[in-house]
Amino acid sequence: ETTVTQSPASLSMAVGEKVSISCKTSTDIDDDMNWYQQKSGEAPKLLISEGNTLRPGVPSRFSSSGYGTDFVFTINNVLLGDEGIYYCQQSDNVPDTFGAGTKLELK
Amino acid sequence: QVQLQQSGAELVKPGSSVKISCKASGYTFTSYDMHWIKQQPGNGLEWIGWIYPGNGNTKYNQKFNGKATLTADKSSSTAYMQLSSLTSEDSAVYFCARLGYGSYSYWFAYWGQGTLVTVSS
Numbered sequence: 001e002t003t004v005t006q007s008p009a010s011l012s013m014a015v016g017e018k019v020s021i022s023c024k025t026s027t028d029i030d031d032d033m034n035w036y037q038q039k040s041g042e043a044p045k046l047l048i049s050e051g052n053t054l055r056p057g058v059p060s061r062f063s064s065s066g067y068g069t070d071f072v073f074t075i076n077n078v079l080l081g082d083e084g085i086y087y088c089q090q091s092d093n094v095p096d097t098f099g100a101g102t103k104l105e106l107k
Numbered sequence: 108q109v110q111l112q113q114s115g116a117e118l119v120k121p122g123s124s125v126k127i128s129c130k131a132s133g134y135t136f137t138s139y140d141m142h143w144i145k146q147q148p149g150n151g152l153e154w155i156g157w158i159y160p161g162n163g164n165t166k167y168n169q170k171f172n173g174k175a176t177l178t179a180d181k182s183s184s185t186a187y188m189q190l191s192s193l194t195s196e197d198s199a200v201y202f203c204a205r206l207g208y209g210s211y212s213y214w215f216a217y218w219g220q221g222t223l224v225t226v227s228s
Contacts, residue, residue, distance in 0.1 A: 034214040036215075043202055043220060049209060049214045091212050091214060
């Protein structure tokens with residue numbers, strides 16, 4: 001099983017700042033990393049999928065990079081509406097595994 | 108559009124079982140796996156397993172072998188997950204989810220709204 005280590009656990013940012021979240025995997029997963037946003041009381045929403053591809057309708061402020069075992073998710077110019085918990089998830093091998101999440105709060 | 112509608116919250120006693128449902132619409136139910144994912148309060152997400160409604164094949168996360176049983180009813184386009192021998196560790200929100208596919212990988216593209224299961228005497 002591939003372990004996904006996500007950091008930091010929480011962030012407190014001001015509007016307009018840049019957010020960076022790291023996910024490290026215990027095995028090489030190529031670029032089979034997905035990123036989700038979960039707002040309070042809702043299901044996770046897919047933001048970025050294979051090959052660091054932004055999903056349709058997702059603002060270009062969101063991006064990701066990485067290959068192999070090290071991945072970074074970035075939000076440029078963070079907005080109040082970006083509050084929530086962000087998860088990474090590897091889809092290279094079964095079982096699918098998720099990072100523990102990063103809770104993003106806006107000051 | 109793809110929609111997954113889950114059954115309502117459940118309050119169940121320790122040692123009992125519960126069966127939650129996920130009704131699919133907007134696509135051909137028998138052509139896609141249905142996955143189930145657990146989210147405990149304050150915890151992350153755990154993949155439980157999938158069922159392929161077309162033939163009933165299943166695959167489970169080893170951790171949930173014996174705990175979760177996945178079934179599907181083609182006539183009603185509904186997937187089910189039964190959880191047995193419930194303990195407080197099973198108190199969680201459970202999501203059903205359908206995959207989306209790319210050129211070489213997949214992701215959880217569509218999610219139900221979640222079903223809260225609370226295990227308490």
